[in-house]
Amino acid sequence: MIAWWLRHDRRLSDNACWEFALKEAAKTGEELRVFFAWNRLHLDTGIGGIPRMSARRIEWTQKDLQTMRTELKKHGIALEETEGSALDWLRTNRPSALTYSFAVAHEERQDEAQLRPLVARIHGFWTHSILEPEAIPGGLSRLPEVFTPFRHKVERENLRFELPPLQVEPLPESPASTSQAFPFEPGEASALARLGAYLNNPEGAAAYKTRRNGLLGTEYSTKFSPWLASGALSPRRIWQACLNLEDSLGGSPEVEWIRVELLWREYFQWVAYRAGSRLFHKKGFREQAPRAGFNARAFQRWVEGQTGDDFVNAGMRELAETGYSSNRARQNLASYLIHDLGIDWRYGAAYFESQLLDYDPASNWANWAYLAGVGNDPRPVRRFNTVKQAQDYDANRAFRQAWLP
Ligand code: FAD
Numbered sequence: 001m002i003a004w005w006l007r008h009d010r011r012l013s014d015n016a017c018w019e020f021a022l023k024e025a026a027k028t029g030e031e032l033r034v035f036f037a038w039n040r041l042h043l044d045t046g047i048g049g050i051p052r053m054s055a056r057r058i059e060w061t062q063k064d065l066q067t068m069r070t071e072l073k074k075h076g077i078a079l080e081e082t083e084g085s086a087l088d089w090l091r092t093n094r095p096s097a098l099t100y101s102f103a104v105a106h107e108e109r110q111d112e113a114q115l116r117p118l119v120a121r122i123h124g125f126w127t128h129s130i131l132e133p134e135a136i137p138g139g140l141s142r143l144p145e146v147f148t149p150f151r152h153k154v155e156r157e158n159l160r161f162e163l164p165p166l167q168v169e170p171l172p173e174s175p176a177s178t179s180q181a182f183p184f185e186p187g188e189a190s191a192l193a194r195l196g197a198y199l200n201n202p203e204g205a206a207a208y209k210t211r212r213n214g215l216l217g218t219e220y221s222t223k224f225s226p227w228l229a230s231g232a233l234s235p236r237r238i239w240q241a242c243l244n245l246e247d248s249l250g251g252s253p254e255v256e257w258i259r260v261e262l263l264w265r266e267y268f269q270w271v272a273y274r275a276g277s278r279l280f281h282k283k284g285f286r287e288q289a290p291r292a293g294f295n296a297r298a299f300q301r302w303v304e305g306q307t308g309d310d311f312v313n314a315g316m317r318e319l320a321e322t323g324y325s326s327n328r329a330r331q332n333l334a335s336y337l338i339h340d341l342g343i344d345w346r347y348g349a350a351y352f353e354s355q356l357l358d359y360d361p362a363s364n365w366a367n368w369a370y371l372a373g374v375g376n377d378p379r380p381v382r383r384f385n386t387v388k389q390a391q392d393y394d395a396n397r398a399f400r401q402a403w404l405p
Helices: 016-028 053-074 086-093 106-118 147-156 188-200 204-212 225-230 236-248 254-280 295-303 310-322 328-338 344-355 361-371 384-394 397-401
Strands: 004-005 034-038 078-083 097-101 121-125
Touching: 004 016, 004 086, 016 034, 016 147, 034 053, 034 344, 053 078, 053 188, 053 225, 053 344, 078 086, 078 236, 086 106, 086 384, 106 121, 106 254, 106 361, 147 254, 188 225, 188 236, 204 254, 236 254, 236 295, 254 344, 254 361, 295 310, 295 344, 310 344, 310 384, 310 397, 328 344, 328 361, 328 384
Parallel strands: 004 034, 004 097, 034 078, 097 121
Antiparallel strands: none
8 A cells, every 4th residue: 555644745736745646556556545644733732831733723724634635535535634643544554655745843854753664665755845955055064054145045046847737716705804814715726726816916926025014914925824834835836936927027026025035934944954953942053042931921911912012912813813924923923022021932932833824843933033043043132123113014003903902
């Protein structure tokens, strides 16, 4: 039997695991089985007893798996789910060959290492990143300490990807209010529909660089992140779709900036890969841990959006009510916890992990470490003046009015 361990690669297009599994099953005549392992994360808690997954994130993942179930059924395959680990599933089912997507974060890589002795033929693929380790300019061991040289090195490679064109259905009309930033559904079909709609909207991709610091509505930024996190959307596909649009516009710094942001994601993937467990340590990549502690009441007020800062409160309530937060808001929410409340950054990262529909270990923990001054940042302190930020980005108070009673 051939098995595909479904992880953060929940799509059928541009997915080397799926292509491999299909080919291998056709070649050998063996049965193909696909499974997803919850690894008990939906029952687990992290630092401070914070649940690893909020009820909303669990529901989002269940719905996402439902879309995969429907797609796989068209190929005569029943998606299997286990509460436990991939290791448990493999011990019980003993496939002759296994395929899966490689992960970059520490825990996920430990899972991979454990199952290697169990299966004779294992074929892993890099489906979650634009590059593979061998393709990182200069090599993974010489990954730049800061983002900009990484960006320039990758840009000099002029990466392009040949991907088959797609049949995309338009998105169903959303009943959500205009303040809702992420009124979308999980799954590959929704992801591709959003990609097409955002790139074709003159107020969307063609105005991205200008609008990306917005706070309200669907069009100020791409909203690709939750689908990137689940793997419903391939980063290579977005990259190439942006290039195609740039070509058709005769070049566009607005659209090009989406690719710059994707390179931030890419950079943090490889930072996480290289850092291993250090990414989750209080001192991050530094010699000394910051002098931050934990104040349960202040933390709870931050979680509930009951601090003395209305811009932060609005952002925290949006996060709790929707599972999404803009990049501008996230930076302020994190900075406030770390630098104004003086709380250990890992509690904030754990809370975001629980809440964010787009939770990605590398993006989340590396961004938090960066803001806490223990990550990849040439500046020792990255503190945001949240009052000034509110004046600059929410001058008419529309964001605060949308989320505060
Ligand atoms: P857009 O502005 O449209 O950007 C396009 C894509 O570029 C995003 O989908 C994302 O994949 C990537 N990107 C943009 N900014 C960043 C960044 N700073 N770091 C990494 N990738 C980036 N992003 C996650 O996907 N998952 C997380 O768990 C996560 N946690 C974060 C925690 C903190 C404290 C901060 C400050 C940022 C975090 N981000 C995370 C990055 C960023 O805020 C989100 O990717 C972005 O807001 C998602 O909305 P979008 O898709 O509309 O982004």
